[in-house]
Amino acid sequence: MxxxxxxxxxxxxxxxxKKILSNISYTFLKNQIYTIIGPSGSGKSSLLRLLNRLDELSSGKIVYDDQNIDALSVCALRKKVxxxxxxxxxxEKTVRDNFLFVDDQISENRMTALLERVHLSTNMxxxxxxxxxxxxxxxxxxxxLLLTSPDVLLLDEPTSALDPSITESLENFIKEITSEENLTTIIVTxxxxQAMRFGQTGILIADGMIAESGNIKTLLENPQSDAGKRYKARELS
Ligand SMILES: Nc1ncnc2c1ncn2[C@@H]1O[C@H](COP(=O)(O)OP(=O)(O)OP(=O)(O)O)[C@@H](O)[C@H]1O
Ligand SMILES: [Mg+2]
Incomplete structure (x- = not known):
């Protein structure tokens, strides 16, 4: 397991x-890509924001690496998630300044390695x-984001501001980095x-609840819930 x-x-x-999210129980595993799909306003971003305490939960519990996230400092949590x-x-200013802001002790080698990691020229x-x-x-x-060696990446519609021609290369990069760095990557789309291109596991959120979860292709092709059937009829017709 x-x-x-x-x-x-x-x-x-x-x-x-307003009940934005209701009774969500779910376990995210290491070295997996999860896509969160669902109608607009269903609670996708809200769920993602709870996971690194950009929002606070009203009830229930979120455990990261065997610790309740409320027991960690927000700063420590956000380095890992x-x-x-x-x-x-x-x-503003340069790419170097952006790295130095996160880690003022960062070495020259680490900066160039990070740029190479994301396929950017080191001249940049x-x-x-x-x-x-x-x-x-x-x-x-x-x-x-990779500078703090996170375990979990939370990506809220990461390609929606991008030109379609570079969307695919970012998708491939996300897959590559998840597997090479052994991450858990949770993507709202x-x-x-796009969810099918990522493959792996999907979670359909409807009205603040998990309506379906499992293999993304199976979930979209053969939804079991009424919300899943409605989503398929609207989005995949
Ligand atoms: N701080 C808040 N106060 C009140 N309502 C909120 C707050 N944050 C979110 N909501 C509401 O909660 C619901 C879920 O919002 P959320 O942003 O999570 O949806 P979403 O699934 O990400 O939608 P989209 O696909 O449009 O991005 C929406 O009805 C939104 O208006
Ligand atoms: Mg959203």
Missing amino acids: DKKVLDLSQVSRIVGD GYLFQTPHLF LESSVEKLSVGEKQRVAFAR HNPE
């Missing part, structure tokens, strides 16, 4: 009188961030075709 990385039991999030925003959040270290393309920025943000 693969190692448990994140374990959710009976997790709910309520804001005011990294979050990549939909549009890259970089600081001195490049001004504002001159990079969106795809390059996304890769720099990725490299910066509004695109079922």
